Amino acid sequence: MFEYKIDAKGHIIEEKRYQYDMGDDVIRTEKFIYNEEGKVIEEISVPREGEASTTTFEYDKNGFLIFENDLFGSKYVNDEKGNIIAEYSVVDGDEELVSGYRYNENGLVKEFKEYSNSKCISTICYEYVLDNHNNWVRRMEFLINGSTDYKRTLSKITFRKIKYAD
Helix, strand or coil: CEEEEECCCCCEEEEEEEECECECEEEEEEEEEECCCCCEEEEEEEECCCCCEEEEEEECCCCCEEEEECCCCEEEEECCCCCEEEEEEEECCEEEEEEEEEECCCCCEEEEEEEECCEEEEEEEEEEEECCCCCEEEEEEEEECCCCCCCEEEEEEEECCCCCCC
């Protein structure tokens, strides 16, 4: 379960994650800091045990995410709509492709590819059921077998229940 604190502008400024199997204990708290455009520029993650970590985010002149700086670093390439289409791991100035994305006509991820040493190691395809507001209420994930048969295997179904204000 998640619990959110929202600021006056509608931004999530704190997220608490609860773990059911151990009661209602908070397992992690995330705090967010925003820039003037409403983009997250800093995320502070505080686990129940251990040390806090900070991730910073950088955006281009169009407001598209281009860099995430955590323990390592991630560089992003965006399409003309701002969707992330490629993610590169950045370590000591060296960049390596780690993932790629393709989107459907509604801007939802339809394909995710994971790479290692510039070679695709897994592909997940997504299919959605939308409600009357064009928000997804069911997402199906299919693993694609990378051999010559390209067999699709349903691996996960996620349901969302959305309550709309009148």
